[in-house]
Amino acid sequence: MSATSDLKGDHSIVRRISKIARGYAEVIYSSNSVPADDVKKVLILIEMFIDAYHHCKEECSYFPLVNGTVLEDEAKALMVEHELGRRIAKMLRSNLDLWLRDRRNSEPIARMLKAYAEYLDLHMEREERFFSSYDESVDEERQKQVIGAFNTIRRERMDGVRLNSILTMLDELEGSLAKMMAK
Ligand SMILES: [Fe+2]
């Protein structure tokens, strides 16, 4: 497997997180109440899977291989977008904490969930275009080195047990959302 297909595999999980974030934004907008435990789980998915694991693979070992090539600027721009994602996630967390204290204003939580989903969708679209150029410029042998680095990150941050708990959380959130949307 190439490093690029490994990241594309992660993107299929990231896409599910994006749909969940969008779904909860709709639920909060229409009900004016916050299923706080579910939103906390969304934050765990964002922080553990997207930020600590997937973004780290891209930033620590995948992007650096194009330094000094025509693709370097685009890799840097994608990293700047990661920062935007981190900022939105931070605002989501602080708005949730605020709501948990006074249960007054649910709108900013819905807005941040929607903004995060929009960030993810646009970012992945741009990144997948970058992936095609990357495959043209980084040969198989060099991608194998990246895979070696991915395996180390996986052992440290996303072992089998952790991945299973992420997948269970995704199933549970999709299940609860489907029930809430059916009401
Ligand atoms: Fe990315």
Ligand SMILES: [Fe+2]
């Ligand atoms: Fe990505």
